[in-house]
Every structure is written in C-alpha cells, then in structure tokens.
Amino acid sequence: MNVFQVAVLGVVCSLVLALIRRERPEMGVMLSLAAGAFILMLVAPRAVGIMLVFKDAAERAGVGSTYLGVALKVLGIAYVVDFAADLCRDAGEENLASRVELAGKILILVAALPVIEGVFQLIQSLLS
Amino acid sequence: MDVDLIFKIAGIAIIVSVLHSVIKQAGKEEYAWLITLTGVVVVLTMVTRLIWDFFSTIRVMFQLP
Numbered sequence: 706m707n708v709f710q711v712a713v714l715g716v717v718c719s720l721v722l723a724l725i726r727r728e729r730p731e732m733g734v735m736l737s738l739a740a741g742a743f744i745l746m747l748v749a750p751r752a753v754g755i756m757l758v759f760k761d762a763a764e765r766a767g768v769g770s771t772y773l774g775v776a777l778k779v780l781g782i783a784y785v786v787d788f789a790a791d792l793c794r795d796a797g798e799e800n801l802a803s804r805v806e807l808a809g810k811i812l813i814l815v816a817a818l819p820v821i822e823g824v825f826q827l828i829q830s831l832l833s
Numbered sequence: 834m835d836v837d838l839i840f841k842i843a844g845i846a847i848i849v850s851v852l853h854s855v856i857k858q859a860g861k862e863e864y865a866w867l868i869t870l871t872g873v874v875v876v877l878t879m880v881t882r883l884i885w886d887f888f889s890t891i892r893v894m895f896q897l898p
Contacts, residue, residue: 781895
C-alpha cells in the first residue's frame with residue numbers, strides 16, 4: 706500500500722464528494738466517512754509493526770509495560786475521538802464534535818489515572 | 834475489503850442523486866424521496882460494516898477495551 710494509492714484515493718473521493726455534496730449532503734458525509742476509514746485501514750497493518758518496535762524498546766529499556774500500555778491506550782482514544790470529531794464537524798455538527806472531544810478528554814484522563822497516581826506518590830516520597 | 838467498496842458507495846450516491854432529480858422533474862416527488870431513502874439505507878449498511886472493521890483493527894492495534 707504505497708503512498709500514491711492513498712493519495713489517488715483521497716483525490717478521487719474528494720472529487721466525487723464535490724459532485725454529490727451539493728445534491729445529497731447526507732450521502733457526502735457517508736462517503737467521506739467511508740473513505741477516511743478505508744484509507745487508514747490500508748495503513749493499519751504497517752502501524753502494528755511500529756507498535757512492536759516500541760514495545761521491544763520499552764522492554765529493553767526496562768520501562769514498565771504499564772506505562773507503555775497506558776500511552777498506547779491514550780493514543781488510540783485520542784485518535785478515535787479525533788476521527789469522530791472531525792467527521793461531526795465535516796457534517797456541520799460543531800456542537801456534537803465538541804461533545805465528542807470532551808468525552809474523549811475524560812476517557813483519556815481515566816486511562817491515565819494510574820500514571821498520575823504514580824507521579825504523586827513519587828513526589829510525596831521525594832518530599833518526605 | 835477492497836477499494837471498490839468506496840467506488841461502489843460513490844456510484845450509488847451519484848445514481849441516487851441523479852434519479853432523485855430526474856424523478857422530481859417528472860413530478861413524482863414521493864417516489865424520488867423513496868429512492869433516496871433506499872440509497873441512504875444501502876450505503877449506511879455498507880458504511881457501518883466498514884466502520885466496524887476499522888474500529889476493530891484500531892481496537893486490536895491499541896489494545897483498547
């Protein structure tokens with residue numbers, strides 16, 4: 706899946722969208738959703754390799770795998786929220802987009818709680 | 834899961850919009866909306882299936898719950 710196929714797909718989809726968005730806006734939103742998801746699914750298998758490299762580096766460096774797991778989870782949540790929020794904004798629903806982003810921020814905070822507690826305990830032990 | 838899914842959706846969208854305006858000109862407004870509705874439903878099922886696959890790959894990749 707080289708970069709040219711991705712670029713061609715993006716250009717073709719935006720051209721078709723220019724045609725149908727004026728006539729049928731709801732179809733346009735669905736097509737842009739499908740195109741966005743499809744382009745990223747083409748790249749996803751490559752990204753798994755990147756994840757493995759980071760995992761090996763973390764183990765070798767002795768960093769606790771919990772921190773890497775939390776970072777990965779936060780990255781995934783941020784990515785999915787960004788995808789959904791941009792789509793809502795694309796469909797003209799500014800309000801929905803900011804609601805989705807707020808929910809995403811809360812979920813990210815929930816996912817990062819153990820790390821935050823660890824930092825507080827570390828500070829406490831340093832001070833005392 | 835090939836790239837023709839995207840072009841299938843684009844094709845349906847174009848056909849439905851052309852049909853809609855043609856039939857609206859012919860004076861049959863309600864049939865035009867019927868066709869648009871079926872087009873939307875068909876595209877929606879295809880898109881939801883694609884989105885489900887997309888989100889499951891994301892879930893696998895980032896170990897989300």
